Amino acid sequence: MRGVNYPYYFLAKALKGIKRHLFLNIVTVVIITFSMAIFGIFSLLFLYTKGVVDRWEERMGISAYLEEGIDRATLKALMDRIRAIDGVEGVRYISKEEAYRLFKRELSSLSDVVEDLDENPLPSSLEVRVRSGMEVEGVERIAREIGRLKGVEDVDFGGQWLKRLATILKLFRVSLVALSLFLFLTIVLIVSNTIRLTMFSRKDEIEIMELVGATERFIKMPFLIEGFLQGTIGAFTGALIVLGLHSAIFPKLGPFFMILSGNPSPRVPMAGLLLFMVLLGGALGIAGSSFAVKRFLEAA
Amino acid sequence: MIRLFRVSKRYPEGVTALHEVSLHIEKGEFAFLTGPSGAGKTTLLRLLFREERPTSGQIIIDGRNLIKLPRKEVPFFRRNIGLVFQDFKLIPHWTVYENVAFALEALGTPPREIRKRVLRVLGMVGLHGKMARKAAVLSGGEQQRVAIARALVKEPKILLADEPTGNLDNEMACRIMEIFEEINTRGTTIVMATHNYELVSRYGNRVIGLDRGRVVEATERVAEGT
Known part of the structure; x- marks a missing residue:
């Protein structure tokens, strides 16, 4: 006997969860926004530096x-x-x-x-x-x-000096990976914490769901959606900040790039970066909420 | 319908809640599980809806061996079992209707079917007129009737009730018993844990007496009119 509109049902439950802990959710989204914005800005800096070095390498x-x-x-x-x-x-x-x-x-x-x-x-x-x-x-x-x-x-x-620059670029890449991992872990933990609080507040509801025979998937889904929404909304606003900063600052950097690489507007995959940020935010949100749900249901 | 073979339950702290309990409850039976506090009634019920697993022994319910039942099969097994507790386990800020409908939503029942079945069981427990009220504002007896409605709306084969009248006055307890009798006459097997001996003697159903984890008394249902 199938018939409940599951996507709608789960989404409605997830939105209800967000509404119930609105302040906490806003704080979570803001932290994700800044974390993703920092990630985006550093990724852009890396991409531009790499662009310049690549161009130098090309002319070597x-x-x-x-x-x-x-x-x-x-x-x-x-x-x-x-x-x-x-x-x-x-x-x-x-x-x-x-x-x-x-x-x-x-x-x-x-x-x-x-x-x-x-x-x-x-x-x-x-x-x-x-x-x-x-x-x-x-x-x-x-x-x-x-x-x-x-x-x-x-x-x-x-290329002796270019070699040095390439070493610096490598160091930059390693630092970026380390910083990203730190930021991603922060996002996973903050989402996980928020979802855990939501789950605690709905402890009775979850217990009753288990008693009436709801599957684990049915119990988990609204919380996973809640985490996904937090991650995606946070990452989306983070991506908007990156886009805004880029649009405001980049046009003024033309002469600088001209001196560095002979090209006033090196191309970076901006759209790709922003899309990646949003998708990554959603994935991290799901990861955080999965972590919380797993721990909660195992402890129950 | 329900068979237990030498079922024991020991907890890690060394407490033995049940000791080699063997039972057979037929389809359509209404059995009381009696005994003082700590006799093992609740533990036995928890084993029957697979909230816990026994330390040893076998439990067969409706042809399924609960010892071998995989974790992910448990929800599907529970769909055939209605549960009623002393503390009702309702969501207080939800309406009567929402509390009952929730049991079917969780099983993926179509909304139209949910509505039909919820209205029918609410009529059965006499709460048709209060379905828009929040559970928190109802009396204890009314809340227990909501819990019964939630258990029945799934049309379970077995109803397990743990001290369902424990928090209710005599009059309300009788009303709950009437509902149980009615469900039982429709074919649902009922196992009800209680330490209310007055209630047990009044209804003359089969009694399974537990004391310190052992079956100490097992009577057959008293025939009508005797």
């Missing part, structure tokens, strides 16, 4: 400075060997003369210094392009390999 290349007087055959063999290295996309030879021209053009203010010299001090070199999106470690590995080849005097991949 290797300069292999050649020994003086390298002959044509050695040079050709060297270029072929470099091309054969996994991750190398292309190699370009820059002669001493071209290096001199480039130096004068790019650093015109210093050209006088070079002109005062008797001979061209710049070495010939090979500009090595690596596969785009390769991480600093990969580029460094290729640079070391090139450095060991015959005819190569020195190698520079301009």
